[in-house]
Amino acid sequence: MLAAMPPVPTPKPAPGAPRVRERGDACPGALRLHSADDGHLARLRLPAGRLTARQVGVLADAAEALGDGRISVTSRGNAELRGLADGCGAELAALLAEAGLLPSATHERVRNIVASPAAGLDGLGAADVQLWARELDERLCAAPWAAALSGRFLFVLDDGRGDVTGLGGDVTLVAVDPRTALLHLGGRAVRVAAADAPRAALAAARVFLSAARASGTGAWRVRELPEDAGLDVRDVRDVRDVRDVRDGRDAREALVAEEVPEPVLPQGPPPAPGPLGPAALHVLAPLGRLTAAQLRALLPADEVRLTPWRGAVVIGAGPDRTSALDAAGLITRPDSPWVGVSACTGRPGCAKSLADVRADAVPGRPGLPVHYSGCERRCGHPHSDWVDVLAAPGGGYLVDGAPVPRTDLAPAVTTARTAPRTTR
Structure with missing residues (x-):
């Protein structure tokens, strides 16, 4: 049986002193449940918010059979199940694992990857960062040391339109063009080849962990590091032991990373509810919660991407689906009074x-x-x-x-x- 974790109080630093974390974070996961007044809560990390059609159905079934019949969409495009009963942890884990939603029991809480949800759909981005997200997730789960990251550490992958750069990423990748990306860490940036972008992001996470250990503060996030922690994005060039999951070899070669003076993150609005390109729709969940019936209403779909704006991009759905999704209670129009x-x-x-x-x-x-x-x-x-x-x-x-x-x-x-x- 999987035990629910009680909340852990956050120690407050003295004025002017860096925050010191004396223990690991208590963020809930799919295997570490949180006890709330309405039952237990499970938070399922979904890199880039991606769900297959089958996984959408599994989540809807799990919400009805084990929880309160709803899915909460988080500000990172993850999913939460609430109202879970005592003793259901093993059954929930088995359902999620069988659906391919738990590729790593040791890394499930650190798979925090947000990517531009419209990437590859509407022709506006510089690169399809959804592909970067999949590779980064594979690399993350294959690196034993990465399990030491906090459940709050966040990777942000922006396709150049600036829709997700403002989400407070610890490591942020921005596509410049199909061949180039900027890697941002701690207020500085380096230019890397797009083909190396996922490996560079993982290397940056290792640079952060080294700085956190050296500082002795136990920092969970980059912004918690003291100013003299020595965090330097250029150090990604020296990280050479990140497992290359594509061919099973260690990546011995150093990254080519050119420092960018005074880097500026692009800023853009989120996609409005409605069509995204010729074969996708963006809808919002009222107050960030979907009933199981609303989740199933997203189907049929080639793929569903939960978004940081508490909605979903339904791929394989054209404008003709708008009326049905509107009738299901979803927000489908940019002029809806519930947007935002x-x-x-x-x-x-x-x-x-x-x-x-x-x-x-x-x-x-x-x-x-x-x-x-x-x-x-x-x-x-x-x-x-x-x-x-x-x-x-x-x-x-x-x-x-x-x-x-x-x-x-x-x-x-x-x-x-x-x-x-x-x-x-």
Whole structure:
């Protein structure tokens, strides 16, 4: 039986001191379940959000048979099952493994790979980074040392349009053209050949682990390293023992990596709900949750990619599928008042929440993203500028810090989403 892991308090550093992690992170996984007020929670890492049609059906079946009948889509395009009963861990693991969703029991929590979901579909990207994601995942699972990465460490692969560069990646790859990529780590970047991009990303993760060990802080993320940690993206050129999973040989040759002065990450919007090229549709899940029936409504499909914007790209679906997906309760149009509206779990699933934020969330005119949080942790909030709707003690909410009664949320949120503002 797989035991549920209790939450681990995060130690707070002294003012001006680097954060020190005295233990590994407690992020849930598919094999390490988290205990919540509504049952156990499993978080399934899906590199680049990719699911085959069969895997979509398996997740829907697992949600109904073992959980609360829903799938939560995370801000990294991963999937969460909630409301899991005691003692179901072994059955869940067997279902996922049989469907090919658990290629490595030792590495399942570190397979955090986000890639531009529209890559290869609409002709706008410089390279199909979805292919990079698959190779990086293979290399990651084949490297024993990579199991030491935190379950929060994130690889971001952007096809040049800038839609995922703002997601706070620890290692970020950006396609420049079909032959070239920029590898970003710790505010610096090197230029590498596109064919070497996945190997370079994995080498950068090893550079981070070396710096984290040398610093003695036990850092989980790049941003937690002290300034004098010695993290240098140029060191990827010296990482020569990363297993080459394509031909079974050690990659003895050094990477060719040319430093780029003053690198700038491209910034672009996420794809709007609707068609992506001639044979794909992008839909959003209301408040980031899909019922099992809604998940099955994505089928038939050649492939489904869950997105960091809590939606799904359905490959093999043309515009004629829009009406059916709309009827299933999915967000299919860019002018929907629910576009950009997200919420944490809230009551009754989370003991820390002060309100049922999903029930209180309101739609509004499109504008800035808005996120409803039940407590000050603000789980799952967007990474860019956003409207902060926080449950307040004693009832009501704070909208960007201003007290608002629950009954007045709609006009207050609409004003905050559309009013001029400075970036946080």
